[in-house]
Amino acid sequence: MLPALNLPLIILAAVFVLIAVRQIGSIRFHIWQAMLMGALVVLFTGQIEPGIAWAAINMDVMLFLFGMFVVGQGLEESGYLAHISYKYFRRARSRDTLLLMILFGIGIASAFLMNDSLAIVGTPVVLLLSKKHGMSAKLLLLALAFAVTIGSVMSPIGNPQNLLIALNGGIQNPFLTFLRYLLLPTLLNLYLTFLLLKKFFPDDFHEAELRHSQEPIRNHELAVLSRLSLRIVLLLVLAKIVTAPLGLGIEFRLTHIALTASLPILVGSSRRWRILRNIDWHTLVFFAAMFVLMESVWRTGFFQSLIKQSGVNVATTEMILAISVVLSQLISNV
Known part of the structure; x- marks a missing residue:
């Protein structure tokens, strides 16, 4: 006999439907709004107590996302991201090379800068490349989506689900463990994606030479701080990789990497409030609401x-x- 359905499951199903259709009558809904409504309904109908709902929100994930969003916003708003993108992509002389550089460059970067952040800051970059080189925006946006999704797999801080596994899985050295098992499959799948995109977008690949133009840095003060934040991320990741097998007793959580990296921007930038306003709060709301709704569903015992x-x-x-x-x-991979 199957377990009976109950209100949290019905609410979850309604949220999925709303996310799928995105519209009721003339009213359009974003994904985060649908998830937030679901969380509020289970709260207001007493399906989950406020204290339990608060405890269900994984603060490590929330703080990590917040820190990385600050770094990503600083990189994008300062113009430093576009600047280093030019320095990276100017080596591409053909469309094949450009696509490979997007897939592997952004894919590998997403393993250390969180794929949500790279998706946000990478979108204007690939749209700019599309406009400059007369390539399909759909092709390059798909390349970006594949790159951040596949590339983030090989690192414990590449995406929220990996972060949860690393934090709760008791893995002594998550960076080395993830890379040991997932580096080669990730690189192979990135190359297979290149072949797949070439097959479906053959008209975008021809022999015309690419012409690159440099993008200026818009705010030098913020660019310096954002570069420092980026270096802190890489330095702390390296430190965690090195110190874990040595047994030095030095423990810093993955969350600390993101929060420490965000400090130069939050403390040193005169544009800190603008950056805080512009980070992706909707994604943070989505994750918080999802934790609450899924905890309510889990407590039904249905699954x-x-x-x-x-x-x-x-x-x-x-x-x-x-x-x-x-x-x-059907359910968020987190």
């Missing part, structure tokens, strides 16, 4: 009962992989 009654051993590698692939299409 636990369903798994128990199925008699399937979900602890095997094959089942974990299959269930993760299927359910992540």
